[in-house]
Amino acid sequence: MRIAIVAESFLPQVNGVANTVRHLVEELTAAGHETLVIAPGPGDTSYHGARVIRLRSVPLPRYASFPVALPHRRVITDVLARFAPDVVHLASPAVLGAAGISVARRLGVPTIAVFQTDLAGFARQYRIRANTAVWAWIRRIHSRADRTLAPSSHTAAQLRAAGVPRVALWGRGVDLDLFRPDRRSDELRRRLAPNGELLIGYVGRLAMEKRVRRLTELAGIPGTRVVVVGDGPERETLRDALPAAAFLGMLRGEELAAAYASLDVFVHTGEHETFCQTVQEAQASGVATVAPAMGGPLDLVADGKSGLLYAPSDRDGLRRAVELLARDHALRSRLATGGVARVAGRTWGHVVDDLVAKHYVAVLPRPTGLAA
Template identity: 60%
Template sequence: MRVAVVTESFLPQVNGVTNTVRKVVDHLRRTGHQALIIAPGPGPADYEGVPVVRVRSVGMPGYRSFPIGLPDASVERALADFDPDVVHLASPIALGAVGLRAARRLGLPTVAIYQTDIAGFARHYKIRADLLTSAWVGRLHRRVDRTLVPSRTSYAQLEAMGVENLHLWRRGVSLDLFGPGRRSEELHHAWAPEGETVVGYVGRLAPEKQVRRLAEVARLPGVKVVVVGDGPDRAALQRMIPDAVFTGMLGGEELATAFATLDLFVHPGESETFCQTVQEAQASGVPVVAVAAGGPLDLVDHGRTGMLYDPRAAGALTQVVATLVDDLDLRQTMAARALTEVAQRTWTTVVDQLVDVHYPAVLRRPRASSAAA
């Protein structure tokens, strides 16, 4: 099968959209399928042997290092030349709209992955366009052949916009990378030399992630806050939480070690359609505290595999974290239950669903019996 992936974000940008695209393309390549990536530039023109077509872009207001794809005739030319069986639209907003229009003109079937709450994103960047962005997202997804959503919350959100042919498609986790065995007592001591409980966040340091909420956690006695990641909010967060450890962006085994060395993982952002870092913390054997909104509602069974808190209740985050800091047995019990559940969520299983179920459902021409050109 030939799959053209039109994505709103790709390397060198590192985020949930980029990582999901990489996992999809990695699996397609390993299983004999052919792929093409179309992404906003600048960036590498090749990914593990898969060509990457770069299109014109402009920096996002308030986050200039994040490129937004612009209308570009090269998108339709690339699709026409590659002649894919299906066009995979990864979190379509700007470049995805260009890819959708080109695919429709060429008579190519489309599968869209809903991955970014763009209205919530705009609010956090003080862009007053909630209604406009919601209308745009709804229009895009009503025009694709099939939309895949990562959570029940996202399903309800798009259903309310009149989007049909919605299907749940969650995310996998790299169980070969993340695991409790990665924990480093040496690193834990470096972070918390007085034996504090290490409470950490992993992800982009951007307004929509609401990492600033960790400032209240940092005031708890016996707690050391560790922040793993980078982004436009880093300098402000370092001023706000001066006693926290900021590691910068980590990847690969360094990231897996950091995850497993946490005593408690906290994700405070309310605009997550899924929240991959919750799964990665669970796979690392680390108990999770997450906001009771969006994707985490599907990933955390409150009181059994983690804890959820009400973001509208003053002091709720601090109260939940304090409870777990004081109860090692509860942390270990919830972490063990979550680890058992997340062990079933491999990327191989998840991407196989694309190839075996969702792509074939929209094909308009006979599918080859093997992954042929």
């Protein structure tokens, strides 16, 4: 199959959309499919055997490190016409995706639109009053797709309530070769917890929409130390508010896997996660997980079995959950075991195979003229 991916974000950006597209390209290529990526620049023009077409981009207002592609419809039309894809996969369509779906429809190519970014929640966090307009734009784009894929049941319900048709569920995989309990590093723990502290960690983008300032609520829990992995515009604010915390910056590969597995408790603070991949990575790493009872985590965390959920509106909920785990080793162990069991078999290969067999095939034109 020939698959063109129009991605709102791609490497070298590090975020949920870019990482999902990266895994998608790797697995599709490994399975023998021919893949093309159209994405904002700058960046490499090939990845894992797939050609990457880079379009001119501008910085996102208030988030200069995030490039937004200018919708070059002539370029997109030429690229897609030459590639002649069987399916156009729109990864978190917004600006570039809107142009991509228009071109695909004109060319008569089936489309799959993957909803992955809560744009309305993002706008609210930055105090932009555009909820109605954002949802109208989302509905307009996704209503033109042959199928919209939501990453969680909560998000699927949101989309349907907003009037988006043809919504189906497609989750995310996790790299079980990379994220494993045996990545736990005694050397790293000695460095981060010289007095035997329990390590309470967050991994992800340090940005307002992730509600990372809630990490300050964890300061001063006896016998613990906060560990922050990631980078973003909120980094310096957090460093000032959490002087005793360890800030490890952006980590990748085995360094990231070791950081996850060396934690005692993983926490996530974002309330607008359509999926929340870092929860899966922490679970695969054998770490007890705490997440808000909203959005994607509702599908990933069975409260009391594979992690703990707290009500986002409860100002003390996050700290209470962490304090409980800090003093209850047996509970931490039980939740860690439950998390590992939950992600067993959730490989990217399995998830992408499901995408092709269940969703791509469903939007392809049916053969005609066959004998009854």
